[in-house]
Amino acid sequence: MPAPKSRRLPPLSGVLVLVMASTGLVVVDLTIVAIGAPLISADIADGASVESVVVTYMVAMGALTQVVGSLSDRWGRRPLFLAGIAVFTLASLAATLAPDLLWLNVARVLQGAGAAAIMVNGIPLLSDRYEGEERDLAIGAWGSFATAAGLLAPTLGGVLAETFGWRAVFAVNLPLGVAAWALAVRVLPRSRGASRGGRTDWLGSVLLMAGLGAATLLMLRSGDTPWSGRETALLLTACAALTAFLAVQFTAPAPTLEPRMFGSPAFSGAMLAVFLSRALTIGGSVYLVLYFSDGLGLGPTAAGLLMTPIFLAQIVMGMVGSKLIGDRPPGLVIGSGYALKGVGLAALALVITPDTPGWALVPPLLAWGAGGGIAGAPVMAVAVRVTAPERVGMVAGTVSTLASLGAGVGTAALGAVFALSGGATARAVTDGTRAVLGVSAALAVVAVLTTVTLLGPRRVPAGGAVAVPTPEEGGEPAPAGR
Template structure:
């Protein structure tokens, strides 16, 4: 039974308006995640930023998004999902405007952090609103449209962003968020029915604060270490603080039991723990590749931002086309085999990325690596999503999905924090560091394959 019916709220006049609003709102995060990578070299040159500062242009957004996703969903359950969607979208738009007008790097980083908070509010509630507006097969189709729209946004965003960077300037990549946000808010206010489930709300503020602090301390420590190649006093203090707050977070979650933001009893199942370790390794490796490849193509290969966007285009297309049939195949044969093979294919693509060099031809260097990685992710993405939902009891499905999304973004967060030495290099050193990073990423992806083979057992697949 949908959340809307559990709380007695009436159905909206036409759920397609809800779908349209949710697609527009969630596209903000999908666009932001893919468009920024082609603008990073221009942002660095504009502010004369160091490698450490470039890392924080990415991680200032990923940190609050990773830490607050679960809290954002719980607040929507408790206070109203439409309210949180509208509030998160408005906050994201205001932060985007602040980023576009940023007079210095500190202002830009603050805007990026607020964008992350807004995304943590809107993303989980967009899916929850779809879940409340549709039932049965119509719900599955609606979620499929939502996911396809995200893939389409990710495909076209680097091209639009690259053109804007070349012809208008990098601040314009933040202006494109404003009409999307305005349309989403207008549709939500006019046509969307409120949905909430006060009994399921987990307003675990202490857990959210400690999770943010713990991730922040560890991320800052790794950023300092990777940028300067040594453990300075500041890095050690940040790491110690991060570990202490992470331990505090686990203690708080244990004390709160089922009322926790992240109920620890979900991890008693070997399969759920394995799937999330798998997600951390695979998405961390993939996030590192997606940050470095366009950066190296622009800074080391002489590509324009538009050319870098075009270079990445096969990736979202192949994932969008390949994921549905792989999901159907995995439903028949089980997810263990595709989750074992997919990361190995991704790892092979990352090793092929070592063919990318100064002056290398796109079709010989970048394209094979991008295409092979895309095929590997297409094999793994749909079975992973269904397996996460099937690894927990019915009442934990929403929590499991949100936590897995947070783990995927945390993998990208940690990977970005480790790339300072590469981002701080130039010329031959940049290419050499990139090749070494791709080998490390391939090892992480191969480890994910090993996790699938040894820890997943016979996980069931849950249909949407």
């Protein structure tokens, strides 16, 4: 029998197109609204701060992803995905028509709930549709596209808000959401949940939503405001709820998050890589965009265009990285991606000044994006590879939750670094951004060491599956993969 042809791209399917397009909508809405915030403030908030419009979406999405991911294993992918698209699209319509800030915030909460159902089902749907190397490539394409969409959002938001007004950043979701729902009805198979019965961990779900919601709100606090009783209450709530959640998970018959999965170094390494990848990408890019605007004096559209090298390289090299893990140890591939990303970050820290020409930034930006693609996209496939098939939804929820937490922690931590060196002048902004990039490069080195160690060849062999502990078998490993 002839050997199967090696692919550079996953075979195109309606499921892949659907998952990539709908995920793009969700990711773009994480940041696109921030661009139109000043216009929203002037129109329906009498000049008051509208930070809540951004925060409510992120809190709702961050609090629900793990819960929805676990429910998809029990109830099936199709019904939750269809419900997510419908809720997201209808909430976008409500946001477009919002007469006041309260209405808009309620719509954003519903958008976040729909976004959680869309985002967390991406990996499970692709895992059900593809196998082996094709699955790795499809998940890599999805991960690269999602990251690139997030980097493109500031440019898209700037163009829409400046041309058509702030309502356009919500209205653009309507035709795309309707098209996605129609495609989903046609291409998604009628699936049933995994064979874990209809039991649902309602107590654990409530505790997790409370803990993650409080933690997300705490990370989104403004870095230039003093710590207050509100922050203390959020911290205590998050710690208490998450501690209680973990205690419940060890005794629940059908836990929302199976703690024993973290007994596998390969699984823990994949989750750590997800967290670090998003912390470095989102956290670093926030302050890089600030340098473009306040350091170089660029407008929103020009600043967004200067981010183009990152997301183009991210898409291309994400596919390359997903291809490489088919016949090379994933830890070495992912570690090399972090190393290249660290080189790009360090090079940027060295070259940026208030007068640096844009062309001089392109090579390090390309290195940053290429390294991020090689490191970020394959780790999603590794997370699925080291997971038992009946838990893919649960793992997808963990991936999304850790990605959100990584973005929040990275932005907050690097914001503290920026505040120590930054200021209002172009020189101060440049110095602050240089400090952020330098710390990010150092964290990339840490990421190289940890992923090479935890995702080494003995734990995740090239193209192979490893085992993860499961309670159903008394803590003995159950084979992962398909």
